[in-house]
Ligand SMILES: O=c1nc[nH]c2c1ncn2[C@H]1C[C@H](O)[C@@H](COP(=O)(O)OP(=O)(O)OP(=O)(O)O)O1
Protein backbone atom coordinates (compact mmCIF):
# COMPACT_ATOMS: atom_id res chain seq x y z
CA UNK A 469 0.00 0.00 0.00
CA UNK A 470 1.05 3.53 -0.63
CA UNK A 471 -0.82 5.75 1.77
CA UNK A 472 0.84 9.15 1.94
CA UNK A 473 -1.61 10.79 4.31
CA UNK A 474 0.38 12.11 7.28
CA UNK A 475 0.37 10.89 10.87
CA UNK A 476 -0.47 13.73 13.27
CA UNK A 477 1.33 14.38 16.56
CA UNK A 478 0.02 16.85 19.12
CA UNK A 479 1.54 18.16 22.34
CA UNK A 480 1.41 21.19 24.58
CA UNK A 481 4.88 22.14 23.33
CA UNK A 482 8.17 20.68 22.14
CA UNK A 483 7.98 17.65 24.44
CA UNK A 484 6.08 15.65 21.86
CA UNK A 485 9.20 15.87 19.71
CA UNK A 486 10.65 13.08 21.85
CA UNK A 487 7.92 10.85 20.45
CA UNK A 488 8.33 12.35 17.00
CA UNK A 489 12.06 11.58 17.06
CA UNK A 490 11.29 7.95 17.71
CA UNK A 491 8.75 8.00 14.87
CA UNK A 492 11.39 9.33 12.46
CA UNK A 493 13.46 6.29 13.39
CA UNK A 494 10.78 3.60 13.36
CA UNK A 495 8.60 4.95 10.50
CA UNK A 496 11.03 6.32 7.91
CA UNK A 497 8.52 6.41 5.01
CA UNK A 498 5.64 8.22 6.69
CA UNK A 499 4.65 11.83 6.17
CA UNK A 500 4.18 13.47 9.56
CA UNK A 501 2.70 16.65 10.99
CA UNK A 502 3.49 18.00 14.44
CA UNK A 503 1.62 20.65 16.41
CA UNK A 504 2.84 22.13 19.70
CA UNK A 505 0.45 24.38 21.60
CA UNK A 506 3.27 26.47 23.05
CA UNK A 507 1.16 29.60 23.47
CA UNK A 508 -0.88 27.86 26.15
CA UNK A 509 1.62 25.62 27.87
CA UNK A 510 2.10 24.18 30.40
CA UNK A 511 -1.00 21.97 30.29
CA UNK A 512 -0.03 20.19 33.53
CA UNK A 513 -1.55 22.64 36.03
CA UNK A 514 -4.74 23.28 34.04
CA UNK A 515 -8.14 21.82 34.98
CA UNK A 516 -8.96 18.66 33.04
CA UNK A 517 -11.95 20.24 31.19
CA UNK A 518 -9.69 22.93 29.82
CA UNK A 519 -7.11 20.39 28.69
CA UNK A 520 -9.91 18.52 26.90
CA UNK A 521 -11.05 21.72 25.16
CA UNK A 522 -7.50 22.61 24.07
CA UNK A 523 -6.92 19.07 22.89
CA UNK A 524 -10.02 19.23 20.66
CA UNK A 525 -8.71 22.43 19.11
CA UNK A 526 -5.45 20.69 18.31
CA UNK A 527 -7.36 17.69 16.99
CA UNK A 528 -9.52 19.87 14.75
CA UNK A 529 -6.41 21.54 13.37
CA UNK A 530 -4.92 18.11 12.66
CA UNK A 531 -8.07 16.74 11.02
CA UNK A 532 -7.85 19.63 8.57
CA UNK A 533 -4.37 18.33 7.65
CA UNK A 534 -6.04 15.12 6.46
CA UNK A 535 -4.17 12.88 8.92
CA UNK A 536 -4.67 9.11 8.87
CA UNK A 537 -3.77 8.56 12.52
CA UNK A 538 -3.45 10.77 15.60
CA UNK A 539 -0.80 10.44 18.28
CA UNK A 540 -1.51 12.36 21.49
CA UNK A 541 2.15 12.86 22.32
CA UNK A 542 1.34 14.50 25.64
CA UNK A 543 0.66 12.66 28.88
CA UNK A 544 -1.53 15.37 30.37
CA UNK A 545 -3.75 15.44 27.27
CA UNK A 546 -3.78 11.65 27.10
CA UNK A 547 -4.91 11.43 30.73
CA UNK A 548 -7.66 14.00 30.21
CA UNK A 549 -8.86 13.45 26.65
CA UNK A 550 -7.72 10.16 25.06
CA UNK A 551 -10.94 8.26 25.78
CA UNK A 552 -13.27 10.91 24.40
CA UNK A 553 -11.12 11.70 21.36
CA UNK A 554 -10.73 8.03 20.54
CA UNK A 555 -14.47 7.47 20.82
CA UNK A 556 -15.34 10.25 18.40
CA UNK A 557 -12.64 10.43 15.75
CA UNK A 558 -13.04 8.30 12.64
CA UNK A 559 -9.29 7.52 12.58
CA UNK A 560 -7.11 5.52 14.99
CA UNK A 561 -5.88 7.49 18.03
CA UNK A 562 -2.91 6.54 20.19
CA UNK A 563 -1.97 7.97 23.59
CA UNK A 564 1.27 7.62 25.55
CA UNK A 565 0.13 6.29 28.92
CA UNK A 566 -0.83 2.72 28.06
CA UNK A 567 2.37 2.01 26.09
CA UNK A 568 4.45 3.63 28.87
CA UNK A 569 2.74 1.54 31.55
CA UNK A 570 3.28 -1.62 29.57
CA UNK A 571 6.96 -0.88 29.14
CA UNK A 572 7.41 -0.20 32.88
CA UNK A 573 5.72 -3.45 33.83
CA UNK A 574 8.00 -5.33 31.48
CA UNK A 575 11.13 -3.84 33.03
CA UNK A 576 10.44 -3.74 36.77
CA UNK A 577 11.93 -6.60 38.77
CA UNK A 578 10.85 -5.64 42.27
CA UNK A 579 7.35 -4.46 41.32
CA UNK A 580 7.90 -0.95 42.55
CA UNK A 581 7.51 1.60 39.78
CA UNK A 582 8.04 5.33 40.07
CA UNK A 583 6.28 7.85 37.84
CA UNK A 584 7.23 11.47 37.33
CA UNK A 585 4.66 13.53 35.50
CA UNK A 586 2.79 16.83 35.41
CA UNK A 587 0.31 17.69 38.16
CA UNK A 588 -2.56 16.94 35.80
CA UNK A 589 -1.33 13.44 35.03
CA UNK A 590 -0.51 12.70 38.67
CA UNK A 591 -3.85 14.05 39.88
CA UNK A 592 -5.71 11.91 37.35
CA UNK A 593 -3.77 8.89 38.68
CA UNK A 594 -3.41 7.94 35.05
CA UNK A 595 -0.31 5.76 35.28
CA UNK A 596 -1.20 4.18 38.63
CA UNK A 597 -4.64 3.22 37.29
CA UNK A 598 -3.35 1.83 34.03
CA UNK A 599 -0.55 -0.11 35.73
CA UNK A 600 -2.90 -1.52 38.39
CA UNK A 601 -5.41 -2.56 35.74
CA UNK A 602 -2.71 -4.83 34.39
CA UNK A 603 -1.14 -5.91 37.67
CA UNK A 604 -2.74 -4.98 40.98
CA UNK A 605 0.22 -6.13 43.07
CA UNK A 606 2.63 -3.57 41.69
CA UNK A 607 3.16 -0.50 43.82
CA UNK A 608 3.35 2.85 42.09
CA UNK A 609 4.90 5.99 43.53
CA UNK A 610 3.95 9.11 41.57
CA UNK A 611 5.61 12.46 41.84
CA UNK A 612 4.66 15.72 40.13
CA UNK A 613 7.57 17.56 38.54
CA UNK A 614 5.96 20.85 37.51
CA UNK A 615 9.24 22.68 36.96
CA UNK A 616 10.55 20.36 34.27
CA UNK A 617 8.40 21.56 31.37
CA UNK A 618 9.36 25.24 31.68
CA UNK A 619 13.06 24.31 31.87
CA UNK A 620 12.80 22.35 28.64
CA UNK A 621 10.65 24.91 26.86
CA UNK A 622 13.08 27.71 27.67
CA UNK A 623 15.88 25.67 26.14
CA UNK A 624 17.64 25.36 29.50
CA UNK A 625 17.46 21.60 29.61
CA UNK A 626 21.23 21.12 29.53
CA UNK A 627 22.05 23.96 31.95
CA UNK A 628 23.12 24.00 35.61
CA UNK A 629 19.64 25.30 36.46
CA UNK A 630 18.19 22.10 35.02
CA UNK A 631 20.57 20.04 37.15
CA UNK A 632 19.53 21.85 40.31
CA UNK A 633 15.79 21.57 39.58
CA UNK A 634 15.98 17.88 38.71
CA UNK A 635 18.05 17.07 41.80
CA UNK A 636 15.66 18.93 44.11
CA UNK A 637 12.52 17.57 42.50
CA UNK A 638 13.58 13.93 42.49
CA UNK A 639 14.91 13.95 46.07
CA UNK A 640 11.79 12.24 47.52
CA UNK A 641 12.24 9.33 45.08
CA UNK A 642 15.80 8.74 46.23
CA UNK A 643 14.44 7.35 49.50
CA UNK A 644 12.29 4.73 47.79
CA UNK A 645 13.30 1.36 46.37
CA UNK A 646 11.79 1.92 42.90
CA UNK A 647 13.80 0.11 40.22
CA UNK A 648 11.92 1.67 37.29
CA UNK A 649 11.01 5.29 36.65
CA UNK A 650 8.50 6.32 33.98
CA UNK A 651 9.15 9.70 32.41
CA UNK A 652 5.44 10.39 32.31
CA UNK A 653 5.63 13.61 30.36
CA UNK A 654 7.00 13.76 26.83
CA UNK A 655 9.18 16.75 27.75
CA UNK A 656 11.18 14.75 30.27
CA UNK A 657 13.31 12.60 27.95
CA UNK A 658 15.13 15.80 27.01
CA UNK A 659 16.32 15.83 30.64
CA UNK A 660 17.21 12.15 30.51
CA UNK A 661 21.01 12.44 31.10
CA UNK A 662 20.40 14.53 34.22
CA UNK A 663 17.59 12.34 35.52
CA UNK A 664 19.74 9.26 34.96
CA UNK A 665 22.57 10.86 36.83
CA UNK A 666 20.41 11.80 39.79
CA UNK A 667 18.61 8.45 40.07
CA UNK A 668 21.71 6.33 39.65
CA UNK A 669 22.27 3.05 37.80
CA UNK A 670 19.79 0.97 39.82
CA UNK A 671 16.79 2.74 38.31
CA UNK A 672 15.80 2.07 34.70
CA UNK A 673 14.20 5.02 32.94
CA UNK A 674 11.17 4.41 30.75
CA UNK A 675 10.47 6.66 27.77
CA UNK A 676 6.84 5.93 26.82
CA UNK A 677 7.41 7.51 23.41
CA UNK A 678 9.40 4.53 22.19
CA UNK A 679 6.63 2.06 23.03
CA UNK A 680 4.02 4.47 21.69
CA UNK A 681 5.62 4.54 18.28
CA UNK A 682 5.81 0.72 18.25
CA UNK A 683 2.06 0.73 18.82
CA UNK A 684 1.58 3.26 16.01
CA UNK A 685 3.56 1.00 13.72
CA UNK A 686 1.44 -2.01 14.65
CA UNK A 687 -1.80 -0.10 14.06
CA UNK A 688 -0.65 1.19 10.66
CA UNK A 689 -0.24 -2.42 9.59
CA UNK A 690 -3.44 -3.59 11.24
CA UNK A 691 -5.53 -0.98 9.46
CA UNK A 692 -3.48 -1.38 6.31
CA UNK A 693 -2.74 2.34 6.10
CA UNK A 694 1.06 2.28 6.30
CA UNK A 695 3.10 3.78 3.52
CA UNK A 696 5.26 0.87 2.47
CA UNK A 697 6.89 2.51 -0.50
CA UNK A 698 10.60 2.22 0.32
CA UNK A 699 11.52 4.83 -2.33
CA UNK A 700 9.25 7.46 -0.85
CA UNK A 701 10.92 10.47 0.74
CA UNK A 702 8.50 11.74 3.34
CA UNK A 703 8.04 15.30 4.55
CA UNK A 704 7.67 16.54 8.10
CA UNK A 705 5.74 19.66 8.86
CA UNK A 706 5.84 21.50 12.17
CA UNK A 707 3.34 23.95 13.59
CA UNK A 708 3.39 25.88 16.84
CA UNK A 709 0.92 28.27 18.42
CA UNK A 710 3.93 30.06 19.95
CA UNK A 711 7.14 31.46 18.56
CA UNK A 712 8.65 29.45 15.70
CA UNK A 713 12.22 30.55 16.45
CA UNK A 714 12.38 28.89 19.86
CA UNK A 715 10.64 25.84 18.48
CA UNK A 716 13.11 25.61 15.60
CA UNK A 717 16.14 25.86 17.90
CA UNK A 718 15.05 23.05 20.20
CA UNK A 719 13.62 20.99 17.34
CA UNK A 720 16.83 21.09 15.30
CA UNK A 721 18.96 20.19 18.31
CA UNK A 722 16.75 17.39 19.51
CA UNK A 723 15.91 15.86 16.15
CA UNK A 724 19.40 16.39 14.73
CA UNK A 725 18.06 18.21 11.67
CA UNK A 726 19.88 20.95 9.75
CA UNK A 727 16.66 22.56 8.63
CA UNK A 728 13.47 22.97 10.57
CA UNK A 729 10.98 25.74 10.06
CA UNK A 730 7.90 25.61 12.19
CA UNK A 731 4.93 27.62 11.09
CA UNK A 732 2.97 29.75 13.53
CA UNK A 733 -0.75 28.93 13.74
CA UNK A 734 -3.66 30.16 15.83
CA UNK A 735 -6.03 27.48 17.03
CA UNK A 736 -7.92 29.18 19.86
CA UNK A 737 -10.90 29.94 17.61
CA UNK A 738 -11.30 26.32 16.54
CA UNK A 739 -14.20 24.28 17.98
CA UNK A 740 -13.63 22.73 21.42
CA UNK A 741 -15.53 19.61 20.43
CA UNK A 742 -15.63 17.42 17.39
CA UNK A 743 -18.16 17.68 14.64
CA UNK A 744 -17.82 15.07 11.98
CA UNK A 745 -17.78 16.69 8.57
CA UNK A 746 -21.38 16.62 7.38
CA UNK A 747 -21.85 13.97 4.77
CA UNK A 748 -22.54 15.68 1.47
CA UNK A 749 -21.00 13.23 -0.99
CA UNK A 750 -21.21 9.48 -1.41
CA UNK A 751 -18.66 7.65 -3.48
CA UNK A 752 -20.14 4.76 -5.46
CA UNK A 753 -17.48 2.38 -6.72
CA UNK A 754 -18.88 1.86 -10.19
CA UNK A 755 -17.75 2.41 -13.75
CA UNK A 756 -21.30 1.94 -14.98
CA UNK A 757 -22.96 5.21 -15.97
CA UNK A 758 -26.43 3.63 -15.88
CA UNK A 759 -26.02 2.61 -12.25
CA UNK A 760 -24.52 6.01 -11.43
CA UNK A 761 -27.61 7.76 -12.79
CA UNK A 762 -29.91 5.64 -10.65
CA UNK A 763 -27.90 6.26 -7.45
CA UNK A 764 -27.73 9.97 -8.22
CA UNK A 765 -31.50 10.18 -8.64
CA UNK A 766 -32.06 8.83 -5.12
CA UNK A 767 -29.23 10.51 -3.22
CA UNK A 768 -29.38 13.87 -4.93
CA UNK A 769 -33.02 14.20 -3.98
CA UNK A 770 -31.68 14.12 -0.38
CA UNK A 771 -29.01 16.74 -1.10
CA UNK A 772 -26.14 14.25 -1.32
CA UNK A 773 -23.84 14.35 -4.33
CA UNK A 774 -22.77 11.07 -5.92
CA UNK A 775 -19.25 10.53 -7.14
CA UNK A 776 -18.19 7.44 -9.02
CA UNK A 777 -14.91 5.86 -10.11
CA UNK A 778 -15.02 8.16 -13.11
CA UNK A 779 -14.20 11.00 -10.72
CA UNK A 780 -11.05 9.16 -9.62
CA UNK A 781 -9.37 8.14 -12.88
CA UNK A 782 -6.09 7.37 -11.08
CA UNK A 783 -7.60 4.40 -9.28
CA UNK A 784 -6.81 0.95 -10.67
CA UNK A 785 -9.50 -1.52 -11.80
CA UNK A 786 -10.29 -4.40 -9.50
CA UNK A 787 -11.03 -7.91 -10.69
CA UNK A 788 -14.47 -9.17 -9.69
CA UNK A 789 -13.19 -12.60 -8.73
CA UNK A 790 -15.95 -13.52 -6.26
CA UNK A 791 -18.50 -16.23 -6.91
CA UNK A 792 -21.42 -14.33 -5.38
CA UNK A 793 -22.80 -10.83 -5.79
CA UNK A 794 -21.91 -10.09 -2.17
CA UNK A 795 -18.30 -11.19 -2.56
CA UNK A 796 -17.87 -9.01 -5.62
CA UNK A 797 -19.55 -6.01 -4.01
CA UNK A 798 -17.28 -6.41 -0.98
CA UNK A 799 -14.20 -6.58 -3.18
CA UNK A 800 -15.17 -3.35 -4.91
CA UNK A 801 -16.24 -1.49 -1.75
CA UNK A 802 -13.34 -2.56 0.47
CA UNK A 803 -10.64 -1.97 -2.13
CA UNK A 804 -11.79 1.51 -3.07
CA UNK A 805 -12.61 2.53 0.52
CA UNK A 806 -9.05 1.75 1.47
CA UNK A 807 -7.56 3.43 -1.58
CA UNK A 808 -9.64 6.59 -1.13
CA UNK A 809 -9.66 6.59 2.68
CA UNK A 810 -13.38 7.27 2.45
CA UNK A 811 -16.55 5.28 2.97
CA UNK A 812 -17.43 3.71 -0.38
CA UNK A 813 -20.63 2.09 -1.65
CA UNK A 814 -20.43 -0.68 -4.25
CA UNK A 815 -23.13 -2.39 -6.31
CA UNK A 816 -22.81 -5.83 -7.75
CA UNK A 817 -25.81 -6.89 -9.73
CA UNK A 818 -26.99 -9.17 -12.46
CA UNK A 819 -29.71 -11.01 -14.25
CA UNK A 820 -30.72 -14.58 -13.37
CA UNK A 821 -32.79 -16.34 -16.02
CA UNK A 822 -34.61 -19.43 -14.78
CA UNK A 823 -34.56 -21.24 -18.13
CA UNK A 824 -30.78 -20.80 -18.18
CA UNK A 825 -30.25 -22.22 -14.68
CA UNK A 826 -29.76 -18.75 -13.18
CA UNK A 827 -27.30 -17.52 -15.78
CA UNK A 828 -25.72 -15.12 -16.48
CA UNK A 829 -25.81 -14.24 -12.71
CA UNK A 830 -22.51 -12.84 -11.43
CA UNK A 831 -21.22 -13.06 -14.98
CA UNK A 832 -23.85 -10.66 -16.35
CA UNK A 833 -21.33 -7.96 -17.24
CA UNK A 834 -18.99 -10.45 -18.94
CA UNK A 835 -21.66 -12.73 -20.46
CA UNK A 836 -20.51 -12.20 -24.02
CA UNK A 837 -16.85 -12.04 -23.02
CA UNK A 838 -14.56 -9.54 -21.39
CA UNK A 839 -15.36 -5.83 -21.45
CA UNK A 840 -18.67 -4.11 -21.04
CA UNK A 841 -20.82 -4.43 -24.07
CA UNK A 842 -24.54 -4.36 -23.47
CA UNK A 843 -25.39 -5.12 -27.11
CA UNK A 844 -23.21 -8.24 -27.22
CA UNK A 845 -24.56 -9.43 -23.85
CA UNK A 846 -28.14 -8.98 -25.03
CA UNK A 847 -27.42 -10.77 -28.30
CA UNK A 848 -25.98 -13.69 -26.38
CA UNK A 849 -29.02 -13.75 -24.09
CA UNK A 850 -31.34 -13.98 -27.10
CA UNK A 851 -29.25 -16.71 -28.66
CA UNK A 852 -29.17 -18.77 -25.45
CA UNK A 853 -32.91 -18.46 -24.93
CA UNK A 854 -33.52 -19.57 -28.53
CA UNK A 855 -36.95 -21.14 -28.81
CA UNK A 856 -37.79 -21.03 -25.06
CA UNK A 857 -41.51 -20.09 -25.03
CA UNK A 858 -42.47 -16.64 -23.70
CA UNK A 859 -44.18 -18.04 -20.57
CA UNK A 860 -41.04 -19.87 -19.50
CA UNK A 861 -38.80 -16.83 -19.76
CA UNK A 862 -39.03 -15.85 -16.11
CA UNK A 863 -36.06 -14.03 -14.66
CA UNK A 864 -34.88 -12.04 -11.64
CA UNK A 865 -32.71 -8.96 -11.43
CA UNK A 866 -30.61 -8.88 -8.28
CA UNK A 867 -28.49 -6.19 -6.56
CA UNK A 868 -26.24 -6.52 -3.54
CA UNK A 869 -24.96 -3.24 -2.12
CA UNK A 870 -21.98 -3.11 0.22
CA UNK A 871 -21.02 0.07 2.06
CA UNK A 872 -17.47 -0.07 3.46
CA UNK A 873 -15.43 2.17 5.74
CA UNK A 874 -11.69 2.41 5.25
CA UNK A 875 -10.63 1.55 8.80
CA UNK A 876 -13.20 -1.08 9.68
CA UNK A 877 -13.06 -3.93 7.20
CA UNK A 878 -15.28 -6.09 9.44
CA UNK A 879 -18.16 -3.66 9.58
CA UNK A 880 -19.33 -3.59 5.99
CA UNK A 881 -23.01 -2.83 5.60
CA UNK A 882 -24.77 -5.24 3.22
CA UNK A 883 -28.28 -4.92 1.69
CA UNK A 884 -30.03 -6.56 -1.26
CA UNK A 885 -32.92 -6.17 -3.64
CA UNK A 886 -34.66 -8.39 -6.23
CA UNK A 887 -37.04 -7.74 -9.08
CA UNK A 888 -38.93 -10.58 -10.82
CA UNK A 889 -39.91 -10.24 -14.47
CA UNK A 890 -39.89 -11.81 -17.93
CA UNK A 891 -37.37 -11.70 -20.75
CA UNK A 892 -39.00 -10.53 -23.97
CA UNK A 893 -37.87 -11.49 -27.47
CA UNK A 894 -37.98 -7.98 -28.91
CA UNK A 895 -36.32 -5.02 -27.14
CA UNK A 896 -38.54 -2.16 -26.02
CA UNK A 897 -37.63 1.33 -24.83
CA UNK A 898 -34.58 3.58 -24.93
CA UNK A 899 -33.95 4.39 -21.27
CA UNK A 900 -32.03 2.43 -18.66
CA UNK A 901 -28.98 0.33 -19.49
CA UNK A 902 -27.72 -3.23 -19.78
CA UNK A 903 -30.50 -5.79 -20.15
CA UNK A 904 -33.27 -3.25 -19.46
CA UNK A 905 -34.87 -3.30 -22.96
CA UNK A 906 -35.46 -7.07 -22.62
CA UNK A 907 -36.65 -7.10 -19.01
CA UNK A 908 -40.43 -6.85 -18.86
CA UNK A 909 -42.23 -6.11 -15.59
CA UNK A 910 -45.82 -7.49 -15.86
CA UNK A 911 -47.30 -5.23 -13.10
CA UNK A 912 -46.12 -2.16 -14.98
CA UNK A 913 -46.78 -3.52 -18.45
CA UNK A 914 -43.39 -2.10 -19.49
CA UNK A 915 -39.80 -3.09 -19.87
CA UNK A 916 -37.31 -1.35 -17.58
CA UNK A 917 -36.08 0.63 -20.58
CA UNK A 918 -39.58 2.09 -21.02
CA UNK A 919 -39.50 3.63 -17.54
CA UNK A 920 -38.01 6.90 -16.34
CA UNK A 921 -35.17 6.63 -13.83
CA UNK A 922 -37.58 7.46 -11.00
CA UNK A 923 -40.15 4.91 -12.18
CA UNK A 924 -37.47 2.24 -12.41
CA UNK A 925 -36.01 3.11 -8.98
CA UNK A 926 -39.45 2.81 -7.44
CA UNK A 927 -39.62 -0.91 -8.21
CA UNK A 928 -36.22 -2.15 -9.33
CA UNK A 929 -33.79 -4.46 -7.55
CA UNK A 930 -31.39 -1.52 -7.12
CA UNK A 931 -34.15 0.83 -5.97
CA UNK A 932 -35.24 -1.68 -3.32
CA UNK A 933 -31.68 -2.21 -2.14
CA UNK A 934 -31.20 1.56 -1.86
CA UNK A 935 -34.44 1.77 0.14
CA UNK A 936 -33.14 -0.90 2.53
CA UNK A 937 -29.88 1.00 2.75
CA UNK A 938 -31.64 4.29 3.50
CA UNK A 939 -33.01 2.86 6.76
CA UNK A 940 -29.63 1.93 8.19
CA UNK A 941 -26.74 3.73 6.62
CA UNK A 942 -26.76 6.99 8.56
CA UNK A 943 -26.52 5.23 11.90
CA UNK A 944 -23.86 2.92 10.51
CA UNK A 945 -21.95 5.87 9.06
CA UNK A 946 -21.74 7.60 12.44
CA UNK A 947 -20.71 4.49 14.36
CA UNK A 948 -17.07 3.85 15.08
O1 LIG B 1 -30.72 -2.41 -13.50
C1 LIG B 1 -30.16 -3.02 -14.41
N1 LIG B 1 -30.61 -2.98 -15.66
C2 LIG B 1 -30.02 -3.61 -16.68
N2 LIG B 1 -28.89 -4.31 -16.54
C3 LIG B 1 -28.40 -4.39 -15.28
C4 LIG B 1 -28.98 -3.78 -14.20
N3 LIG B 1 -28.27 -4.03 -13.11
C5 LIG B 1 -27.25 -4.77 -13.49
N4 LIG B 1 -27.33 -5.00 -14.80
C6 LIG B 1 -26.39 -5.75 -15.61
C7 LIG B 1 -25.35 -4.79 -16.17
C8 LIG B 1 -24.09 -5.57 -16.10
O2 LIG B 1 -23.96 -6.33 -17.27
C9 LIG B 1 -24.28 -6.49 -14.94
C10 LIG B 1 -23.77 -5.92 -13.67
O3 LIG B 1 -22.40 -6.19 -13.51
P1 LIG B 1 -21.62 -5.41 -12.40
O4 LIG B 1 -20.25 -5.93 -12.31
O5 LIG B 1 -22.45 -5.35 -11.17
O6 LIG B 1 -21.62 -3.92 -12.95
P2 LIG B 1 -20.71 -3.24 -14.05
O7 LIG B 1 -19.51 -4.11 -14.34
O8 LIG B 1 -21.54 -2.81 -15.16
O9 LIG B 1 -20.20 -1.94 -13.31
P3 LIG B 1 -19.33 -1.87 -11.93
O10 LIG B 1 -18.86 -3.25 -11.61
O11 LIG B 1 -18.22 -0.94 -12.22
O12 LIG B 1 -20.27 -1.34 -10.91
O13 LIG B 1 -25.68 -6.67 -14.81
Ligand SMILES: [Mg+2]
Pocket residue numbers: 788833
Ligand atom coordinates in the same frame (compact mmCIF):
# COMPACT_ATOMS: atom_id res chain seq x y z
MG1 LIG C 1 -18.36 -5.01 -12.89
